[in-house]
Amino acid sequence: MSQARERLRRICIAGSGQVAVITALALRRTVPDTEVVVLGLPGDPAAYADRAATALPYTNKLHDRIGITEEAIIQQAAGSHRLLMRYFGWGAEGQSGAMPYGAQLDAQWRTRFAKEWGGGPRNAAGRRPAGSLAEVLADAARFAVPPGDMPTPLDDIDYALRWNMPAYRDLMVSIAQQLGVNHVVGDIAALEPNGQGGIASVAVEQQGQIQGKIEADLFVDCSGPAARLLSALPEAKRMDWSTFLPALRLLHGKPQQGMLALEDRASLLPEGWLVEFAGADGLQITLGLAESISEQDALQALGVEPAEMVTLAQGCAKDAWAGNVVALGDAAASFEPLGHLNLDLAHRQLGLLLEMLPGRVVEPLERAEFNRRAALMAQQVRDTLATHYVAPRARGVFGEKPLPESLLHVLDQYTRRGRLPFREEAALLNQEYMALLGALGFPAGVTPQSQSQDPGEAEAARTAFEVQARQALQFAPPYQQFMAQMMQPQQPADSGIAGDLQY
């Protein structure tokens, strides 16, 4: 007879950034009778999952699960919506392209049977869409979040949220406090091994004084690239990605005037890449520098007053879960904020931990299964980033770099055959990654089938898309108008406490 496993009595989360806070919140929701303690270690500027003021569409679902509403983010944390990333100059000078979020699916891929028996939308390669509604809307600066209770022409649009990071973190902290998450500020003085390859307790110090120790069944390391807990374990190994990811220095500009835009931009300059993040509270500009660029040239390329320079050490933990320590965010994988994958990966890792949350005794095979999937997630993020640096014009800026075998295989199939091999735990949906490859200027191979396709079919698809686009433009108000409405306080006031990660 199968028995429910004994629940974790206490979980200790090490870190002070938004990854630690959302982890605490999510765990508190999923095991309300387990004590959750956050050990607020000092932050690290190179912890890009903690710095990120945005993620990808997956995060919206995570927010729903743990009870953070979109209204709260928009009203209390300067939230806004991004429908796509726009790329400039990666394929050639003057070339540009867009990567909209989401995938256009035939009805048959939306059924629960398809999800459970056919792998779901991630598997649906589908035909290359005739056009992107997201791009049409972004160009027209029109958008509204579909209400959800009635069909609208915008239902296929997926989006990512942006926010003001400190305000977003504060919002989550206030919910965490209401839920009874405990918080200890301090640093790690010592770690006591548990004799099973993990940790029994953490001794905490403040200003050089030992304050006590935190014992826990499970430790979650959200301490940033240093992975303060995981790296202390004997079996911890980190894999270096710098061979594939050549931008080792990032120059951040001081925030500029805020704006409401439905897209962010990534341009390729002779000095490296430049990301313009259109926050409602401020436009943030980041330059990822090619190796040989001098600081002076970098400052000029940045184009705004500089704020700080950060040196990266890209890489990932070979096993994100060792003993009873699970690393999330930069502690598991650390890399540049190109394409906003940092917090998305952290959230997907958290999703995996929620799915596979152990009992008090960790089973070695469940740890192995978590590590297998987490490693695939990290590898896919690495390959997605590396894709940028081998875009036709990027090779000239960053120099010829070796490619991971897995990416070589994907690019070979795409450029020769026009197909994407299935990638388990991929960072982006197939259609998104196809669009990214197009936006970065990779020439697509011609699929055998499209060589035999009736031109009438393509024409019909284009016509159908034009109709859809017209309907979407008619339905969507100017984005500014929609946001002005969203800023009106709703009655009753939103407590931000609902969530379906409860029973």
Add this chain to the structure above:
Amino acid sequence: MMSGVNSKKMRVVVLGGGTAGWMTAAGIAKLLPDLASVDLIESQDIGIVGVGEATLPHIRGFVERLGIDEAAFMKATHATYKLGIDFRDFGRIGESYIHPFGSFGEEVGGIGFHHYWLELQRQGLAAELGEYSLAVAACRANRFTPPAQDSSLASTYGYAYQFDATLFGPFMREFGTSIGVTRHEGLVVDVERDPESGDVTALLLKDGRRIEGDLFVDCSGFRSLLLGQTLEEEWEDWTHWLPCDRAAAMPCTHKTSDIRPYTIATAMPAGWRWQIPLQHRMGNGYVFSSAHLDEDAACEALRKAAEGDPLADPRILKFRPGRRKHSWSHNVLGVGLAGGFLEPLESTSIYLAQMAITYLIEMFPQDGKIDPRDRDEFNRLVDMEYDRVRDFLILHYHATTRDDSDFWNHVRTMQVPDTLADKLELWKRAARIEKYSDGLFYDASWIAVYIGQGMLPDAHDSRVSLPDPGRVSGAMDNLRKEIASQVNAMPGHMDYLKSEAARLAEAA
């Protein structure tokens, strides 16, 4: 039509006119008309195996892609709908379960439904797992209606067909020849190869005709004239894990007027027996291990157990579970039995052929040349599919307490592949399923077999006891009631088939 990159078409020669051969020829002719010409060689002197009467839901997409009308196809092959397989006596004699084309319940709070079911089962409050599946409940009630195209409860299942495989080949032949496949009746007596590259260049027929080609698809069944006999591609034998290597097949009459929307697989002392209801007859067969039972005894056992009156004597089919080390070598691919075979337990035979055809179309040579990278990719994908299905099939034999025959003692105690051993251990210790999203058979299928065959884990998710037990059992009862009410509203399978027949008559 758009002209191809290179106007020279690749000459594809398909050897074999069985199910795999005609599916391949029709698929290429329909989907790549500007890239390929298709010749198919078949001989009336060589019979077709024609098993694979039952299919998986994926066949629907394939048939649709070819632009074949479902009703016409079902009518021609005397097809019925299939919602799953009823496995009897596998885990233990007297016990049964249905592996549905569908799922069980829904996850709650991010935790899989089966964890809640295990908890309720521990408390003695759970109904049989199948009662929480719409597809299983429809099977039990002999009812059918097509699933909804939304994300409601009515969209939680899919369907396949049970059809007359000996009619499927001819149906595809008619379709294939209507869209430009050139058929050659004749017996291949020699294979010409390029002395330098070793590629096959032409097939010589008994009457002296010579069929040249650039790409050859070997659909010659287990004989595997091209891939096996000519190119001597090594066969990876899996008999030690899947010892059944014979089937005795015998068509019978229908015993009742009702037609089940599912297949029955009943475990036997040296294998298992199928009952596949078609519109016009009942397919019966006994899949057995020749190391444990001789052919005459198997035929006798089948005659005794078969449902309905025999329409013919049992016919013996021989097979070998396994696959070629390389399904594509030189300019020859094996599709169907020539490339590999996993016994018919989960009706994967036609799926595996259709999967190989789909990958061939994706990797189809460009500019008249075969790129070794595409060949490698094809082989990688085919191997992955075979290996995943293999583990799932082995599970059906290994997850048993049966000790009533040498056969069951062997499969119960045999050493399974490491890939499967880890999955079993993960299930046993934590009730978790190794996740993948490519290939065939995901969580719901593994759960159906594990639980159905009595392989309960030691422990399940710690969080299932958090919600109020009354609420959980109440919600689960409501789900059962909702399922029962939806099934009640479905027409009987037989009635639905009749209403389809009426629609066909109107259309005609």
